[in-house]
Amino acid sequence: xxxxxxxxxxxxxxxxxxxxxxxxxxxxxxxxxxxxxxxxxxxxxxxxxxxxxxxxxxxxxxxxxxxxxxxxxxxxxxxxxxxxxxxxxxxxxxxxxxxxxxxxxxxxxxxxxxxxxxxxxxxxxxxxxxxxxxxxxxxxxxxxxxxxxxxxxxxxxxxxxxxxxxxxxxxxxxxx
Amino acid sequence: xxxxxxxxxxxxxxxxxxxxxxxxxxxxxxxxxxxxxxxxxxxxxxxxxxxxxxxxxxxxxxxxxxxxxxxxxxxxxxxxxxxxxxxxxxxxxxxxxxxxxxxxxxxxxx
Numbered sequence: 596x597x598x599x600x601x602x603x604x605x606x607x608x609x610x611x612x613x614x615x616x617x618x619x620x621x622x623x624x625x626x627x628x629x630x631x632x633x634x635x636x637x638x639x640x641x642x643x644x645x646x647x648x649x650x651x652x653x654x655x656x657x658x659x660x661x662x663x664x665x666x667x668x669x670x671x672x673x674x675x676x677x678x679x680x681x682x683x684x685x686x687x688x689x690x691x692x693x694x695x696x697x698x699x700x701x702x703x704x705x706x707x708x709x710x711x712x713x714x715x716x717x718x719x720x721x722x723x724x725x726x727x728x729x730x731x732x733x734x735x736x737x738x739x740x741x742x743x744x745x746x747x748x749x750x751x752x753x754x755x756x757x758x759x760x761x762x763x764x765x766x767x768x769x770x771x
Numbered sequence: 772x773x774x775x776x777x778x779x780x781x782x783x784x785x786x787x788x789x790x791x792x793x794x795x796x797x798x799x800x801x802x803x804x805x806x807x808x809x810x811x812x813x814x815x816x817x818x819x820x821x822x823x824x825x826x827x828x829x830x831x832x833x834x835x836x837x838x839x840x841x842x843x844x845x846x847x848x849x850x851x852x853x854x855x856x857x858x859x860x861x862x863x864x865x866x867x868x869x870x871x872x873x874x875x876x877x878x879x880x881x
Binding site: 662665666669670672673751754755757758759761762765 | 831868
């Protein structure tokens with residue numbers, strides 16, 4: 596389990612170009628940590644989508660960003676209901692902190708871009724971000740989840756985010 | 772013998788003007804496709820023109836049934852049921868435009 600978590604975190608870190616995520620890994624994440632990571636990833640994607648909604652002029656990018664806000668807010672609402680039901684208190688952890696820092700840096704980068712350059716950078720980020728999260732869900736978060744309901748929730752989440760990844764890839768192809 | 776044929780004849784006479792008037796089969800069916808956890812169930816449906824597809828979305832997310840050839844694009848809001856009357860014959864591969872990993876096929880006979 597320990598090895599798997601490390602390998603996953605390192606793989607994720609490589610994809611994101613973020614060394615801190617590898618340092619964050621020590622042992623398999625607990626359910627309260629998994630819940631926190633999943634919620635944080637969703638909230639961060641909403642934040643970037645809102646930034647995109649303010650900046651983009653592309654109809655396709657706007658539609659995509661709206662879809663991200665709608666889906667991730669719906670999923671996170673369900674996540675909150677689930678942790679309440681399971682009496683799990685999400686626990687902040689190094690992976691959540693590393694993710695948050697990575698997205699803040701990405702947002703700073705995006706803030707400097709305009710027009711088509713912004714659109715491309717945002718959509719490329721969305722493809723990469725969903726790939727990273729899906730990788731982490733598959734290799735670490737789902738296998739580590741102890742509670743069956745949390746595991747099933749994450750499995751549905753994975754399907755949703757795989758959908759987003761494909762959707763983002765379609766938008767990226769259309770932008771070219 | 773003759774008496775037992777009578778109801779059949781009568782229903783035929785009733786059905787005929789209906790079929791002509793609506794240009795649709797008299798015995799249109801409603802077929803339910805349930806959307807749950809990002810899956811169309813059943814994923815393959817055979818129907819005929821005039822039938823209704825009832826899309827029951829049990830997810831908290833909005834989905835769509837979007838034909839690859841763009842001949843239909845039905846939005847299914849979260850936790851809602853949407854009906855679609857089939858007006859065109861053909862074999863339609865469709866997907867969800869928000870989650871393109873969701874796929875299905877609708878075959879509509881004339």
